[in-house]
Amino acid sequence: MKNSYTEITVSSLGVNDENAIITDLIKKDGDYVQKGEELLSVETTKSCFEIESSSDGYVFNLFKINDEINVGQTICLIIYEKSDFEKVTNEYLKEIKKTNKTNEFKITKKARIKAEKNKISLNEFKENFNGIIREKDIDILLQKNNLEKNYLSEKKIRDIAKVSVVKNIMIYGAVTSGASLVDIEIINSNPNYRVSCFVDDDTSKHGKLFGLPVLSWKEFYNKKNILDIQDFFVSIGNGVARSKKVSICKKNGMSPINLIHPSAEISESVTLGENLLVKRGAIIGPNSFIGDGVFIDNGAVVSHDCKIGVYTHVAPGSSLGGNIDIGDFSIIGVGASIASDLTLGNGTIITTGTAVVNNFEKLNVVQGNPGHRIGKSNINLPK
């Protein structure tokens, strides 16, 4: 390619000039020119002069009349063979376009090294201050990408990967307090989910809540397909009632989702059930098993190898040691602590602030430090 043409450049113009203006194109594109013939005239602040061809060939001008040119700039090409003309000019123009494009962003050496190391393409920068990419900008992008990556692995745990279309979610249980807002917040933090409506059996709640419709189950059931809702989350505090609603929805062909706040930390080896609610800052350690419909509240800590029975509620700030087995439909009170290697039966209620150090059979209410039985719990265990 390079052998088939000559570039004509402007050499030094005069003491006071670094640029000149093209006043006339003597040869037009495609004209044949001989060595020494005049190609074009330029004007500097002091004088006018003609630029001559340095070889024989066909002319291709890169500038128009009245364009400004700088010393050292290529102003036209002399292509030796007529047959090459089109090919050479096309490729030359393409090359210019390409170099212009790669110069769109300037990048510092440190940033370039970091970008190459982390395999970041510069196309990821859409807008940038000054048009310069520096190390800081790469760091910010990496941080963003990492967040996305973590988020993806969490989705894998929830086994709801491969979701690319936005899913409409129904929330069963409309609470006017912040509790429903928590659900909405978590759902909306996931770009694949969107809260569409609430369903509640209490007719006094029908209407609107947080700008979303609150329907009865019957109403919802009729509109389900029109609203394109196939997924649900039952957000009822009472474990037994929650379990009933989940089974009703599932019977009607809907599938439950898990609400896990992005700030919750769940070990990858944890087995999760469905219709789970894990709120802000909860921690679930390795090898744990979390049953269906469990609520793990803000800042609760579940250490390793724990088994939490279905529809149990672990209240805010409670701490569970390692290898604990908690029965179904239990309630662990706010700030309660449970020592390692204990077993609690179904329907156990641990009251606020209790320190549990012994095993308990089912349906006990435990209080105090050390925790002792103070009565029978009123949880109506399903048969």
Place this chain on the structure above:
Amino acid sequence: MLYVESINNALYNLMDLDSDVVLVGEDLHDPYGGAFKVSKGLSTSFPNQVISTPISEQAIVGACVGMAMRGMKPIVEIMFGDFITLCVDQIVNHATKYHWMYNEQVNVPLVIRAPMGGGRGYGPTHSQSLESMFMPVSGLKICAPSIFHDPGSLLSECVINENHPVLFIENKLSYPKKIQIEEKLNGGNIHRKVLEKKNNSSETILLSLYPDENPEIVIITYGGMAETALNAALDLFFEDEILVNIIILSVIRPIPIKEFLSEIKRAESCLILEEGNKLGGWGGELASQIYETCFNSLVMPIQRLGSDDSPIPSSIYLEKNVIPSKEKIVKTVKSMRS
């Protein structure tokens, strides 16, 4: 617009507005139009206001001091700034003294334009930057615009508003360059800001890559070195991400230090850059003033960069080693940090 065009236009407008404005110097008449073509076309338009003189700088300045005292507005062109040595007596003992000696009854509104600086291989007596020689001369104002100023408007201001002698330094290498006075330069990378004026006739420019961030080093310079400093700052940023701001003065005597004191305080230290001899140069005076006013805000000592203590060689390659270059600035800034 080119630097030379800006001055040429300003001279045209000044002569057009006021017939008392005269340009006096050697070889000014058309078609030659001065050694650097600054006066091109002026003698044709204003034949009575452009005076080409014999080769005698002392006579030129002496005559113009007389004209200025009698109410005219003379502008002197010294062909090469190096020859200003020939009129030092007129400047030091006459032009700058009469206002005091005659009890403030006499003003000498004289502007002496002098092209200074090297880089063109013109040799020891045509390449110097001698402006710092005049630092201790009371009553003299020294103006030295860079390509980041509009030299024409600064010249007009000196001619119209000043009642006392002004030495107007123009850098030879700046003449053919475009003046860059937009808010964003270099394709939007560089932000140009005019710092708040404390004195009407001075215009101090701040160039920065990230205006909201505090730089590590601030380079303080003037005239022809401004562009070199900018190139060095870009190199430092793109190679090592060292953030360097540049302060460019238009008036170097008296130093308008109040205008840029806050910018020095934002940085850890400063590098003072001048093209003239470092030994006994302008930078020494500036460094001393900075130490006196904001010593506590400096994290490390001020550094200075200027020409080596040597006559400027004729060979353009040797000349590059004597005058501060981009490479020298980069090296100095890096050594300041380590």
